[in-house]
Each structure stands twice: as structure tokens, then as C-alpha cells.
Amino acid sequence: MPQRSDTLETTLLALEILRHIPRKHKITAKELQQKLQCAGIKRDLRSVQRLMAALSDSAALGIERDDRSKPYGFRWQEQARGMALGQLTLHESLLLQLAQEHLKHLLPVHLMQSMDGFFAQARRNLDGQSPNERLARQWSSKVRVVATSQPLLPPAIAPGVLEEVSEALYANRWLELDYQNAAGVRKAVKVMPLGLAQQGPRLYLVCRYEGFDNERSLALHRIRKAQASTLGFERPTNFDFQRYDDDGRFGFGEGERVRLTFEVERDAGFHLRETPLSHDQQVEDLADDWLRITATVVDSAMLHWWLRGFGTAVRAVQRDPILA
The missing domain is CATH 1.10.10.10 (Winged helix-like DNA-binding domain superfamily/Winged helix DNA-binding domain)
Known part of the structure; x- marks a missing residue:
């Protein structure tokens, strides 16, 4: 035995x-x-x-x-089959190819590495010359995720930082960082990693500093060095990543909801009929080709920037706090 x-x-x-x-x-x-x-x-x-x-x-x-x-x-060897996945269909291969591209920063690095054999097999499955294989291979050139604002190149992340951050986040381990904030102040900190978010071209680590119970968002490109500790922690039961996002924390808000009212020129605000600000949004047609929009939203710096982006095409902005 x-x-x-x-x-x-x-x-x-x-x-x-x-x-x-x-x-x-x-x-x-x-x-x-x-x-x-x-x-x-x-x-x-x-x-x-x-x-x-x-x-x-x-x-x-x-x-x-x-x-x-x-x-x-x-x-x-060049002709070796390796760890071939004979049951991987063309559709599954295409899905894996798209997943590799869009999830590469959102999954732990070691998990992505463990999928290398699957990704390689998916690429080989899409390299064939049959009509179905050619059609599947063409699909990635037929779909795009397009920017809703001016496209920016992603900031450079120091070598090894993403690997250490994702490992600590995955295993619930303390993380030791050499961090330089936007003001240029650099210091060593110990944090409890709670979440990783991609916002446009940037990645942010949501964490708690040792000795504190509030969350902060740290830009990964401002982390100069990172080291996952061998010390683990119990993930806080009072932290909800979905609620953190819903509260507008990535838009530099504090979760305060307001009843927003503003008037916007019809041509500039037409898209709000199709993509509303909230489920309770109301649109009222005014004279002289203006619209009055009313919606319940999270008050944040991002909301202020968005409104200012309309320039003179928006007026009469009012934000009324919603009392609990």
C-alpha cells in the first residue's frame, strides 16, 4: 500500500x-x-x-x-503534443483566449500561470486552417471593448509587484509595501489586502492599514516594492467589495446618496434616455430644447467631473442629501 x-x-x-x-x-x-x-x-x-x-x-x-x-x-519539442486538451472545442478555445486577455490583471498571477497549458492549447486549436477554425480565429478581431473617455496608456507597474499583491490577496496574507503617494511622499506600510479593481488602464488595491479599520485604495503603479508576508489574517466580515464600489469609493465618494437635479441641452443629454443615471431617473422635456434630469446617485468627485464635462450645456445643478 x-x-x-x-x-x-x-x-x-x-x-x-x-x-x-x-x-x-x-x-x-x-x-x-x-x-x-x-x-x-x-x-x-x-x-x-x-x-x-x-x-x-x-x-x-x-x-x-x-x-x-x-x-x-x-x-x-516542436512537434510534441504536450499536455493536450482533446475535449477543448473551438468555442471553448475562443472563450479562453478572450478570458486570458480581459482577466490577466484580475486573477492571481499563479492561477493565470497554472492555466498556461489551457491557453496554449486554445491558441493551437485556433491556429488550424479549417473553415470553422478560421471563423473562430477571426472573432477576436470582430469585437472590441471601447473607451468611454480619452484613452490612456496603462501606467508602468514595478516588476514583481502584481505577483506579490495578488498572492497576498488570494491567500489572505499581510502585505508589506514601499508606497509613494500622489504627493511624492514615500514610506513603508503594512496592509491587509481586501480587493483588486481595474479602473480604465489603472489597477487599485483596496486595503486596510495595520492598526486601522477603514479602507483605502492604493494605485499599484505607485507601489515601488511589495512583499507578501507569511502571516495570515481573517478577512473582515464587515467588508463588502460590491458595496464599496456601489458607494462610489472608486469615484472618490463616501457613499452619500443625493437627489440630483440638473438641466441639460437635448442634444448633449439625449443619451441619458437610453443609459440612465439610476433606476428612478426621470426625464422632463423643457422649452427651447432642454431636458430636466432627476435621479438618485452617489455624490462623488467623479460625478462633479462628469457634470463639468458638459460645459455650458448644463445648468441649474442641485444636489439634495437623502436623509436616512
């Missing part, structure tokens, strides 16, 4: 390793050991080296070993 258990454990370890072997570049045993650790599997380097030697010696697998210099590098 112990031997059967050891055999099963070695088989599962080999399967996990095979999932991380790349096709285009080479990976060392040390790098594989690190990927195993990220997946929660701890093995000493010598064990990984022995297993890679055995796997690369098997001609059936098609693993190429570069032993011209140490450390040895490993990758799939």
Missing part, C-alpha cells in the same frame, strides 16, 4: 510539472521547483532534477533537454 501511494504521488507530481513546461523558451529545474511551491507543492531541488531527468529520457513524451551547460533547460 505505501508503494502504491508513493507511485500515485509521483504521478501527480509529474503531471503538475508537465503543465508548467513551456514550448518556446526553456525552464530550469529550479524554476519548476518555484512553480510547484506556488501551487502548494514542496519538493527539494534534487527531487525535481531526478524527475525531470526521467521525463526527458522518455522519447514518448517529447521533452527536449538542453544539457550543454548547467543549469539544464527543458521545453516541449
